[in-house]
Amino acid sequence: MGGLLSVSGLGFCYRAQPVLRDISFDVERGSLCGLLGPNASGKTTLLKCINGVLSPGEGKVMVNGAPIHGMPRREVARLMAVVPQQMSLVFSFTALQMVVMGRSARLGALQLPSARDRAEARASMDELGIGGLAERPFNELSGGERQLVLLARALFQEAPILLLDEPTSHLDFRNQYLIMDVVHEMTHAKGVATIVTLHDPNLAARYCTHLVVLKEGRLHRKGRREEVFEEKTLSEVYGMGIEVHRVPGAPPVVMPGPGAAFP
Amino acid sequence: MSGHKLPFAASFLAFAASVVLALILGRYRVDPGSLWDMLTSIISGSAADPALSGPSLVLWSVRLPRVIAAVLVGAALSVSGAVFQSLFRNPLVSPGILGVTSGASFGATLALFVAGNSALAVEGSAFIWGLVAVTLAYQIGRRSGNSVTSLVLSGVIVSALFTAGISFLKYKADPYQQLPAMVFWTMGSFNSIVWDDTVRSLAIITPGLAVLYLFRWWLNPIALGDEDAMTLGINVPKARMIYIVLGTVIVAASVASCGNIGWVGLVVPHMARILVGSDHDVLIPFSALLGGTFMLVMDTLARTLPGGEIPVGVLTALLGAPFFAYLLVTNEKRGGWQN
Numbered sequence: 001m002g003g004l005l006s007v008s009g010l011g012f013c014y015r016a017q018p019v020l021r022d023i024s025f026d027v028e029r030g031s032l033c034g035l036l037g038p039n040a041s042g043k044t045t046l047l048k049c050i051n052g053v054l055s056p057g058e059g060k061v062m063v064n065g066a067p068i069h070g071m072p073r074r075e076v077a078r079l080m081a082v083v084p085q086q087m088s089l090v091f092s093f094t095a096l097q098m099v100v101m102g103r104s105a106r107l108g109a110l111q112l113p114s115a116r117d118r119a120e121a122r123a124s125m126d127e128l129g130i131g132g133l134a135e136r137p138f139n140e141l142s143g144g145e146r147q148l149v150l151l152a153r154a155l156f157q158e159a160p161i162l163l164l165d166e167p168t169s170h171l172d173f174r175n176q177y178l179i180m181d182v183v184h185e186m187t188h189a190k191g192v193a194t195i196v197t198l199h200d201p202n203l204a205a206r207y208c209t210h211l212v213v214l215k216e217g218r219l220h221r222k223g224r225r226e227e228v229f230e231e232k233t234l235s236e237v238y239g240m241g242i243e244v245h246r247v248p249g250a251p252p253v254v255m256p257g258p259g260a261a262f263p
Numbered sequence: 264m265s266g267h268k269l270p271f272a273a274s275f276l277a278f279a280a281s282v283v284l285a286l287i288l289g290r291y292r293v294d295p296g297s298l299w300d301m302l303t304s305i306i307s308g309s310a311a312d313p314a315l316s317g318p319s320l321v322l323w324s325v326r327l328p329r330v331i332a333a334v335l336v337g338a339a340l341s342v343s344g345a346v347f348q349s350l351f352r353n354p355l356v357s358p359g360i361l362g363v364t365s366g367a368s369f370g371a372t373l374a375l376f377v378a379g380n381s382a383l384a385v386e387g388s389a390f391i392w393g394l395v396a397v398t399l400a401y402q403i404g405r406r407s408g409n410s411v412t413s414l415v416l417s418g419v420i421v422s423a424l425f426t427a428g429i430s431f432l433k434y435k436a437d438p439y440q441q442l443p444a445m446v447f448w449t450m451g452s453f454n455s456i457v458w459d460d461t462v463r464s465l466a467i468i469t470p471g472l473a474v475l476y477l478f479r480w481w482l483n484p485i486a487l488g489d490e491d492a493m494t495l496g497i498n499v500p501k502a503r504m505i506y507i508v509l510g511t512v513i514v515a516a517s518v519a520s521c522g523n524i525g526w527v528g529l530v531v532p533h534m535a536r537i538l539v540g541s542d543h544d545v546l547i548p549f550s551a552l553l554g555g556t557f558m559l560v561m562d563t564l565a566r567t568l569p570g571g572e573i574p575v576g577v578l579t580a581l582l583g584a585p586f587f588a589y590l591l592v593t594n595e596k597r598g599g600w601q602n
Contacts, residue, residue, distance in 0.1 A: 051494055053494065074496045074498075089487065090486070093486075104483075105496025111480070
């Protein structure tokens with residue numbers, strides 16, 4: 001206990017089918033926690049439970065000792081910013097309009113964003129080097145640019161916790177690293193507690209300080225990355241032979257092992 | 264914001280011009296000088312004087328209430344259309360999506376069947392049944408998941424129910440007296456508008472529009488999706504209920520005062536989006552201005568066309584449908600609705 005965000009004994013059922021069972025872990029300020037696990041292991045569901053979009057049947061999520069469940073959405077949004085998975089809009093908003101919406105939780109019911117809010121939203125975009133995209137329609141941006149705009153929105157939300165749902169899926173090789181660089185930088189510079197779901201263990205090896213590994217809705221391993229990141233754990237979770245190659249001075253590299261079992 | 268001054272200024276000029284034209288044009292031609300006389304007589308407080316001369320009488324008791332009603336109804340249908348489209352994240356949604364128009368039409372038909380041709384009974388019944396229909400749709404939708412899809416489906420169910428009710432009443436109605444009244448009512452027209460109707464519309468539609476205007480910001484995050492809006496700090500079920508109540512009340516009041524006028528609530532929000540973009544900060548007031556102007560132009564056309572007045576609802580559909588087709592085709596070339 002003692003982290004900024006603490007998940008304890010969390011369980012969630014979808015139509016009487018258990019999706020998550022007895023999940024507990026803490027995340028501290030300044031740590032970048034990777035959520036690993038195969039498809040359908042419950043990563044996205046866990047993120048939604050943490051954010052309170054889904055209400056867990058068992059256990060609780062606490063921020064600074066206060067339970068998230070039952071908290072008004074405004075307050076949750078001031079504590080946690082979410083970068084959603086791949087998003088396209090029905091109606092066209094510009095990149096800047098998207099970022100400005102990060103301020104919603106701090107506006108009164110009848111209040112509109114001021115010129116100052118807009119200037120600060122622009123500053124958040126500049127901080128991530130995407131000031132030039134401000135007036136472009138969001139839907140015309142590339143996948144990487146959209147992800148950066150959503151990151152700028154999360155930054156502008158000024159929440160101490162950042163949740164990202166597979167921010168690198170659908171991105172090309174370069175953009176995957178670009179986005180994770182930005183997430184890493186935001187976590188450090190702002191002292192944010194970040195949770196990110198990832199498919200590629202190599203990205204986790206390079207950027208995460210902590211790992212939470214899920215398998216079939218249960219917590220398989222958790223801890224500092226150095227402790228958790230090993231062949232046995234990864235092989236068990238992904239159900240295949242896996243080799244972890246360690247090179248001095250660089251993050252470990254993960255590859256399918258020679259005995260990669262695909263029955 | 265800055266890029267929207269031109270469309271706003273142009274629409275405001277078009278609005279002002281259409282108000283002047285609507286007051287001057289018609290069977291009884293009023294010269295612009297009388298318009299000025301009437302304005303001064305209203306300001307000096309003698310406007311309601313029964314001894315008013317001919318032109319002023321036409322202006323004051325026939326055209327002005329009709330102009331105000333047309334502007335109000337146009338603004339209400341357009342704003343409500345813009346609100347519902349964002350709420351349901353679907354550009355093909357019209358204000359009737361939750362059954363308000365079929366409910367109100369049923370109410371009017373019922374009043375014509377039971378109470379005869381009393382304007383107050385027809386308007387009151389239309390207004391109340393419009394609200395009943397949406398309440399029913401909302402309750403069914405809420406109990407079946409409270410998602411956008413379940414709401415749309417329950418709107419379809421309720422509309423079908425009330426449409427069946429209308430058919431039944433029409434079948435049972437006296438074919439020489441009641442049936443024509445029912446048919447004409449559903450076509451939608453400002454032909455019978457008098458000051459009493461306009462005052463009732465003013466009393467309901469103006470505050471409804473004002474509150475929607477004040478609450479317009481939440482529509483931005485809601486247009487992104489329910490979950491995204493929640494993570495941004497919006498209480499989505501509560502916000503949705505506020506918008507549905509306000510959007511329904513102003514549309515029910517509109518339908519009650521002039522019958523069914525289709526296409527305005529569908530087409531005008533699209534024109535508005537093309538001209539000023541999707542930011543509701545600007546879109547909502549602009550839809551009101553554009554919708555009021557559009558409806559006023561349509562109504563003026565409807566009553567000044569050679570060959571006698573036709574119901575404005577016929578005209579909006581006649582011009583609205585091809586215009587919508589044009590929008591679909593040109594918008595596809597620009598990259599679809601997403602842009």
